Structure formats: structure tokens, C-alpha cells
Amino acid sequence: MKCLQKAISKTIGVVPSRSTLPILENFLFDITKDSLKITATDLEVSMTVSIDVKSSETGKIAIPAKKLVDTVRSLPETLITFSVNIEDNKIKMKTDNGEYLLIGESSEEFPSPPQFKGSSEFSIDGNVLQKVVNKTLFAVSTDELRPQMMGVFFKIENSELCVVSTDGHRLVKINNKSVSIPKLKKEIIIPSKTLTIVEKFVGNENVTISISDTHILYKFANTVMISRLIEDKYPNYESVIPSENDKKLVVNKTQLLQSVRRVALYSNNITHQIRFSVSKNELIIQTEDIDFGNEAKETIPCDYNSSAMEIGFNSNYIIDILSHLESEEIQFLLGTSTKAVIISPDKKDEKEEVLMLIMPVRLNT
Template sequence: MMKLSISRNELYNKLAVVQKVIASKSAVPVAENFLFRIEGNILKIVATDLETTLSTSIDLEQNHGTLVFAMPQKIMEILKELPEQMLSFDIDEQNFKIVLQNESGTYNGDFMGVDVGKDGEDFPRPHELSTDTQEFSLTSEVLLNGISLTAFATSEEEARPIMTGILFDIFDHNITFVATDSHKLVKYNVNNVEIGFDSSFILPKKPALTLKNILGKTDEKIQIKFDDKNIVFVMPEFEMICRQIEGKYPNYNAVIQQNPYKAIVDKGSLLSAVKRVKVFANQGTGLIVFKLTNNKIEISAQDIDFSTSAHEEVACQYSDSDIEIGFKAILVEEMLSNMLSSQITLELADPSRAGVIVPFENDEDQSILMLLMPMFLS
């Protein structure tokens, strides 16, 4: 019988993070559990969906032997209800039956450990990097911003897998994060980062969002290693390895053109107006119309089928020719919601060309550009 003593909060919090990787239905049933690997005074916890593997570890109070087994996710149900205190686990090393005790009770439930072989060989192994590996480091803030500002623009169409991830376009002294679904595009560039080589990879959206959840809790540097198939992110308390999306990413710079008409507007005022007018847009198309005239943006929408319409005006700085252009309301709302700057510049050319949104003032060390394709105005 192996006896472990573990803090409830540390165990629950770390399990809650790695659990996000586990698929609800796996082709390998044992992968629907956590892998627990006890070696000496370290408990290593691993979760995988076969494409992404996330691991963490907990320091134990005493040295133990070696024991490897799969812990069912059901353990989370009782941990969630327990208060913070030290927990005692009694684990039968033959059949992996688990008895949990705390100060107020004993819990002998059906969270029976699962045999995965003496060295865990029956649990899926993470992908390994080849010898031809490149690596660099980013601050957690840069990596978090790169994911947070672009993930919403990735495609949901599995038929075009390249566009379902975030491009990391890496250069000697800067890195650019790009995402697009062909209707919208976001490009976030960070200068003055020491990388030392040029390369690129495409990070799938699911591991990107898992990273986002972890990165908000650390302010240390993140080590990134990759080859032509896999990517490893080494963080203070977690390590993730995932498959990258293979293929050539579209030339994103080719679709970004200089638009001559520029309006400077308060982002909050524009976003609020779009949210209100969107309610009255056609339910099928979601079309809203921007009409830029002297120092104002007129925003309108209508649904002829239900005889509803709305019209608002938002003050701005604009002195170019009048222009009218249509956009999908939900996409405008998404972009404005993810733009950090309070003052933005809306750059337009004509009703058939993409509109561009940038901060009124870009930081010299970082810049962001959001591009949105227009909708046809009948």
C-alpha cells in the first residue's frame, strides 16, 4: 500500500488545468484518464488527447517508490467538494484501489486506478522532438498577447486546417502572430525580441487556448522548442507538447493594402453603437452599413422581413470623401472587442475592398492590424 499526502488545492488546481486537454471520447480509452507517475518524492501528472500532451508535477512530502497508473477524471468530483487541507491517498499497488481521507472523512469511491503497465507503456506517449530542433524564449506577456489577440480570427472549417491555427512567423529580432478565416485577419507584431533565426510554425487553436489559460498565471519567460512536426512549450509549472499544423500558410501581407480614407474614432462608442444596431440587422446576413461623412460615422441596419431598422451616428475625425460600406455585424463586434486601444483608426478604400482597423497610436515595440472583408451592398 502506497500512502501519499497532498494539498487539496494544489492537486485540484493542477488537475483542472491539464484536464482541459483530455478529449471527451478518445480512440484510446485509457487516455480519457490522468496519468499519475510517482517517482521518489515527485508526482507527475499527464493528460493527452493524442495530439497534445500537457504535464505538471507536485512535490511530495516523503520519498516513495515508483508507481504508474491512470487516475479516472471522477476524482475531480470529490476534490471539487473538499475544503483546502492535506489529503491522504492510500493506493493499493496491486489493483490500484484508492481510498481518500481528510480530517473529516474517508472516501472509498469508484475512482479506481487503471493499470497502464509497469512503466505506463499502455498510456499514449507524447510526441518527441527530432534532433533537428530550434528553440527560443518569449515573455509570458508576449506569448499571451499573441494568442489572445489572434485566436478569435482562426477558422472553424476543418476542410482548411491551415487556417484553424495561429501562425508564428519568426524572425531574427521580431515575431508576428497571424490568424485568418478568409473573412477576417489579425496580424500582431512584436519587435525587439532576441530570437536569432528565421522560421515559422502553425499552432492549433485548442493547445493555444490551453496555453492562454496557463499564461495568465505566470510572468516568467517561456521556452519554445520545435521541429518540423511538433512544438514544446516549457513553463514554470507545466510543459506542453503538441503537433503543429503542417502546410504552407497563405501570404498574409499580400491582402493587406494601403487604404486612403481614414477615420479616427473612440472604440467604445463605436462598439456600443454596433451592438445596438446589430439587433435590427437581417438575421440571415447580419449586415450593417457604415456611411462615413464629415466627422461622423452613420451606422444602420434593417430587416425587411420583420420591418425593423436602426440608425445611429458616432462622432469621429474624418474629412475625406463620403463612403458607404457593409460589414457583417458580429465580425465588427469581435474585432472591436479584441482591440486594446481606446482610440482606433478605421481605414477604408471602396465598398469592395477590405477595411482595416488599427490603433490610433501603435507602440514602437508592438503593432496590431485587423482586416475585415466587406459585404455586398444591394
């Protein structure tokens, strides 16, 4: 039963909460003699988890997902016996002291998973994958007008993995050299929804990834997930990463993050605007909300190598970026107050190069 709970709480993540196709609110149970395959799909992503069961019959049925999950979650550790009547789609669940009847749907209604013909296959350490996904996912655009930005860009070349995400206001680029993916050259955009699931459920185990022209397939533990890829051209991110930014500001990340969080409380709650005033040893973070007359100002020490400047940011973007950086000391590479700013760990990591980009808010004051 614990197995079942684990499996269905994974797959429920794929089930769409409100769908025009009611059948998608079901799990497909595919029962063989010794295994149960539970599949959920929203037509973009489909996930199948296999668990070991003992069954006298074989067959398929669609079972209402939410009711099942809620039932299983509220049951104590016990054995559940399912008996399914394929004719009228009735599912009986029996425990030591209870009986539950659910009305399912015919398995034929359930959309069949996409045909997958993988051309390239490689495996990657689950932890590494999880980490890069975590660092990039926050910067993905949610705007459907530019679908290519609604996913994370993965580029595999020369045994290196380059992962990029952007929403047009900020950008994250990670170069990971620790993965060994021989002889593969591939550029894909993975929709953020599947990556959210990956981030949540991938553990220490290795993940095997296969890529076709239109789909990506992940295999980890007892799970197989197939997702559509975003078939579009990813924006030319290299061209927007400035190379001439030579004003270097080094600051303690935790200190800055906490200051920004506090100051941001006083910023306009729609524009979230804050201002950095940088001088040699001092970084002043301040904000004012003219509508409500709120103001805040904090000063923290820093190390800065150029002439003093002022630059405005959306505090949410700064908070997002800072909270996804691991290093304690971080550096800002500044150009002018209207040009992109590079934020990265102060000390280079051999294995993983992290670069975050943020566009400032131009302040005309």
C-alpha cells in the same frame, strides 16, 4: 492539496470530453519519491504538470480525470492520501474524514507522449505571449476544410515576432519587436487548442519554447506541454493586405463598439449585417432586418478625410475586432466598398504593430 487542485484543473483542459479512446479520459499519474507528474493528452496536445509530493512507493496509474477533479474541487483544504493497487487498478483516496475508491486503468494503456527533439529553443515573456495569443485567437478558422487556418501563424525573423490569424473573412497581424529572439528564423502554425490553454495558464513567468519539425514544446512554471504543429503552408497573407487604402476614418473605439453592439441587436440574426455610412464628421451605423421588420440606426462623430461612402459588415466580425483592440482611438483605412478594410490603433505603438483586416459585405441596395 491546493497544489493538486491547481495542477489537475490545468490538465483537465486537455482531456477530451468525448473521445473514441476512453483511456484519454484519464490522467496519467507518475509517482516518484518526491514528485507526482500528472499527464493528460488528446493525442494532439499532451500536458504534464509536476507537483511535489511525499511517497513511499513509485509507480504509474491512469485515473479517471473528471471524477478526480470533481472530488478534489469539492473537498475543503485538507491532505489527501492516495494508495494505489497496481494489480487491480484500485485507487483509494483518504482524507481526515472520508474514504473514496476509484477504479483506474493500467498505465500501459495510456499513450506515451510524442518523442520530441527540439532544434530551436527560445524564451519569451509570458505576458507578451498571452497578449498576442489573445488578440489573434478569435480570428482563427474553425473549418476543418482548411486546416492551415485552424491555427495561428508564428513567424520569427530578425528578432521580431510576427503573429497572424485569419478565417478568410478577417485577418489579424501583429508585429512584436520587443521580444529578443536571436538568430532564429522559423515559421510555424500552432493549433488553436494549445494556444487556448497557453492563454489561460501562462502568467508572468517566462515561457521556454522549443520547436521541432512537427511539434512545439512549451515549458512554464511546473508545466510542460507538447503540441503537434499544423504542417501546412500558411496562406499568403501579405498579398491580401491592401496598400492603396487611403480613405482614413478615425473614431473612438468604445463609442463605436457600443453603438455596433446595440445596432447589431436589430440585425438579421443569421447574417448579422450592418451598414456604415461614412461622411466627414459623422459615422452612421444602421441595420434592417427585412424578415422581421426590425431597424436601428446610430450616429457617432468621427474624423474622415475622403468622399462619403457606404460599406456593409458582419457585425460579429466588427465586434470581435473592436473588442480585441487596446487603443481608444482607432482608424479604419478604406478602399472601395468591396475591398478589404484595415483597422488598427490610430497611434502607432513602437513595440507592437497591430493590424486587423475585415472583408466587407457587398450591399446591393
